[in-house]
Amino acid sequence: xxxxxxxxxxxxxxxxxxxxxxxxxxxxxxxxxxxxxxxxxxxxxxxxxxxxxxxxxxxxxxxxxxxxxxxxxxxxxxxxxxxxxxxxxxxxxxxxxxxxxxxxxxxxxxxxxxxxxxxxxxxxxxxxxxxxxxxxxxxxxxxxxxxxxxxx
Amino acid sequence: xxxxxxxxxxxxxxxxxxxxxxxxxxxxxxxxxxxxxxxxxxxxxxxxxxxxxxxxxxxxxxxxxxxxxxxxxxxxxxxxxxxxxxxxxxx
Numbered sequence: 001x002x003x004x005x006x007x008x009x010x011x012x013x014x015x016x017x018x019x020x021x022x023x024x025x026x027x028x029x030x031x032x033x034x035x036x037x038x039x040x041x042x043x044x045x046x047x048x049x050x051x052x053x054x055x056x057x058x059x060x061x062x063x064x065x066x067x068x069x070x071x072x073x074x075x076x077x078x079x080x081x082x083x084x085x086x087x088x089x090x091x092x093x094x095x096x097x098x099x100x101x102x103x104x105x106x107x108x109x110x111x112x113x114x115x116x117x118x119x120x121x122x123x124x125x126x127x128x129x130x131x132x133x134x135x136x137x138x139x140x141x142x143x144x145x146x147x148x149x150x151x152x
Numbered sequence: 153x154x155x156x157x158x159x160x161x162x163x164x165x166x167x168x169x170x171x172x173x174x175x176x177x178x179x180x181x182x183x184x185x186x187x188x189x190x191x192x193x194x195x196x197x198x199x200x201x202x203x204x205x206x207x208x209x210x211x212x213x214x215x216x217x218x219x220x221x222x223x224x225x226x227x228x229x230x231x232x233x234x235x236x237x238x239x240x241x242x243x
Contacts, residue, residue, distance in 0.1 A: 049161025049192070049209040053227045062226070066162035066191065089166070090210050090223040110164035111189075114172055121169050125228035 001113050003147050006031055007076035007104075008139035015082060017046065021063070024076045024104055033072045033106060034065075041065040042104075052086030052097040057127035059097035061086040064105040073113055075120070075152075076104035077142055079134050101130055119150035154178070154185045154242050155202040158222070159209070163191040166208040170225040174206060177235055183242050204241050 006027055014020035025039035042065050051062045061084075078101070085096035103120060107113060123129045129149055136142040146152075156174060160167040167189040178185040190198050192209055199205060199215035206222040218241045224234040 045161055053223070054229065055227045056229060062165065064162060064165050067164050088223075089226065090208055090221055092210055105165045107164050110162075110168035114168055117165060117169055118172065121226055121228075 001073040001075070001116050001152060003143050003152050004031065004033075004074055005139045005143050007033075007074060008142040009076070009078040010136045010138060010142045012078050012080050013082075014078070014080065015084065017043070017084065017086075020078065020080075020084060020102065021046075024078060024102075028076060028104070028106060033070070033074055035069050035071060038065060038069045041069045046086075048092075050087035050089055050092050052088045052099055053124070054088065054097050055125045057125060057130050058101070059083070059086070059099040060124045060130070061097075061099045061102045062089075062105055063102065064107065067108050067110070070106045070108045072106065073108055074106045075116075075146070076106065077133070077146055078102040078104075079136070079142065101133060116150050116152060123149045154183060154204070156185055156187045156204045156206065156242075157195065157198055157202050157217075158187060158189050159192050159195050159205060159207045159211075160189075161192060161209045163189050163194075166222075166226050170206055170208055170222040173225050174222075174238065177238065178242070181239055181242075183239075185242070204238065206238065 028034045080100045083098035158167045158171040224231045
């Protein structure tokens with residue numbers, strides 16, 4: 001799995017899912033890392049199987065599609081200026097979670113990246129890590145915080 | 153050998169995390185288990201013959217097999233309670 005500075009969005013101003021998915025999906029598509037079907041698949045998937053997670057350190061979203069829309073394995077990271085509500089994973093229709101940290105998982109094979117995935121899931125439960133992500137003001141800084149933490 | 157199905161919306165990310173933790177949990181508790189991942193729509197076909205389904209997404213269908221909600225493996229909230237429920241079904 002490789003990180004790419006073009007996929008890091010610190011202090012992003014997106015205000016809705018549509019804005020967010022278009023911006024990040026657009027960058028992923030332009031870089032050839034996902035197929036043209038990605039943004040639609042992401043939107044459909046989020047409405048059917050939402051990815052909002054409420055950890056003890058706050059709300060995080062992990063949008064992703066199934067492997068057929070990915071061309072490579074990577075992560076796009078967004079820290080938001082204003083929270084965007086995401087419905088909770090496993091409980092669509094429940095109270096939406098206010099999310100300011102969004103991690104797009106782009107995977108052609110999840111099992112091959114178990115280590116990075118587990119490290120990510122552990123990291124999002126750590127309030128200090130979330131704070132460090134939000135303290136980053138440049139794409140390079142954001143990439144460094146995440147990369148160091150998950151070993152990429 | 154207990155057969156466990158771990159399902160999520162895409163079968164690629166959250167089911168991988170939950171499946172790995174469930175494998176560890178079974179090992180720690182000396183339970184021989186075969187843990188497979190699949191997508192939610194595949195559950196109908198794959199459920200017969202399994203002992204337990206763990207999902208990170210909501211399912212409302214009855215598959216004739218106990219279903220446990222596994223979001224705790226992603227959120228870190230209430231993990232022990234979820235693990236206890238899983239062990240109760242398997243023992």
